Amino acid sequence: xxxxxxxxxxxxxxxxxxxxxxxxxxxxxxxxxxxxxxxxxxxxxxxxxxxxxxxxxxxxxxxxxxxxxxxxxxxxxxxxxxxxxxxxxxxxxxxxxxxxxxxxxxxxxxxxxxxxxxxxxxxxxxxxxxxxxxxxxxxxxxxxxxxxxxxxxxxxxxxxxxxxxxxxxxxxxxxxxxxxxxxxxxxxxxxxxxxxxxxxxxxxxxxxxxxxxxxxxxxxxxxxxxxxxxxxxxxxxxxxxxxxxxxxxxxxxxxxxxxxxxxxxxxxxxxxxxxxxxxxxxxxxxxxxxxxxxxxxxxxxxxxxxxxxxxxxxxxxxxxxxxxxxxxxxxxxxxxxxxxxxxxxxxxxxxx
Numbered sequence: 525x526x527x528x529x530x531x532x533x534x535x536x537x538x539x540x541x542x543x544x545x546x547x548x549x550x551x552x553x554x555x556x557x558x559x560x561x562x563x564x565x566x567x568x569x570x571x572x573x574x575x576x577x578x579x580x581x582x583x584x585x586x587x588x589x590x591x592x593x594x595x596x597x598x599x600x601x602x603x604x605x606x607x608x609x610x611x612x613x614x615x616x617x618x619x620x621x622x623x624x625x626x627x628x629x630x631x632x633x634x635x636x637x638x639x640x641x642x643x644x645x646x647x648x649x650x651x652x653x654x655x656x657x658x659x660x661x662x663x664x665x666x667x668x669x670x671x672x673x674x675x676x677x678x679x680x681x682x683x684x685x686x687x688x689x690x691x692x693x694x695x696x697x698x699x700x701x702x703x704x705x706x707x708x709x710x711x712x713x714x715x716x717x718x719x720x721x722x723x724x725x726x727x728x729x730x731x732x733x734x735x736x737x738x739x740x741x742x743x744x745x746x747x748x749x750x751x752x753x754x755x756x757x758x759x760x761x762x763x764x765x766x767x768x769x770x771x772x773x774x775x776x777x778x779x780x781x782x783x784x785x786x787x788x789x790x791x792x793x794x795x796x797x798x799x800x801x802x803x804x805x806x807x808x809x810x811x812x813x814x815x816x817x818x819x820x821x822x823x824x825x826x827x828x829x830x831x832x833x834x835x836x837x838x839x840x841x842x843x844x845x846x847x848x849x850x851x852x853x854x855x856x857x858x859x860x861x862x863x864x865x866x867x868x869x870x871x872x873x874x875x876x
Contacts, residue, residue, distance in 0.1 A: 573625070628669075665762075710740075
């Protein structure tokens with residue numbers, strides 16, 4: 525876990541989740557943390573441990589998805605010498621390492637049914653048995669588990685043990701994705717930006733230009749806070765002029781005119797992917813490929829002007845307000861670009 529990370533945010537949804545974690549921390553009961561990738565599940569697990577009476581004991585982390593199924597049980601419960609090929613000496617598992625402390629199980633939904641069964645016994649009786657051993661070992665471990673899977677659904681379909689889910693869900697903390705955390709994108713961008721500027725020994729912090737902040741506010745952030753941090757830090761370190769606001773960030777680091785072409789999609793895979801006006805969904809019903817924002821336009825001229833402004837503003841930022849490079853990139857003459865800049869008052873905004 526990255527100890528430098530902090531809880532940054534002011535939205536009600538985010539603060540409610542943090543408050544729930546703080547209330548649950550003193551209880552030596554299992555807690556499930558649910559959330560999309562990059563929402564901070566590891567930080568919540570650390571908070572649950574640090575605010576509990578176990579704070580001076582080990583906080584042991586195991587990513588259940590990082591190990592092959594054949595090794596997960598040995599990692600969790602340990603093994604005796606000769607228990608299987610390659611087990612030359614006895615080894616304590618994560619449960620024994622976390623004795624008196626907290627065991628954080630990330631990606632819980634990927635556990636095999638066999639590991640789930642042994643985990644259930646450990647939770648229920650406080651005992652673990654090393655692979656190849658005949659006697660169980662008593663352990664005192666508080667379990668915090670995290671996942672981005674729908675565990676109740678997996679339990680209904682038989683892919684996750686319902687009785688284990690019951691044991692682990694004393695408290696369930698669901699973290700909100702960044703896209704619904706009102707006001708937090710600007711706060712986080714400022715925090716990560718200032719921190720990166722300090723790392724680069726900048727003598728000041730120029731901030732972000734207005735159009736870059738709009739782009740970040742309007743972006744969906746599928747990778748949540750982790751993705752935001754990467755975008756901001758990449759934008760800061762690539763910016764050369766420390767005296768002017770950062771006017772360009774790249775959301776997709778793989779975006780390049782020279783990136784390898786994607787393999788062609790098979791047309792007989794039964795999934796239309798929403799391509800084309802007459803695409804169909806899995807139920808065979810007709811769907812529309814027209815985005816809702818286009819469908820709701822009631823002033824065409826205003827919408828076109830706004831779209832033109834966004835494109836020109838983004839291109840200017842990308843080319844560090846070099847108008848000749850921007851004009852060339854957009855396929856415009858220098859005079860045509862100057863007309864767009866004047867039309868949308870972009871130079872006045874940049875001067876501010």
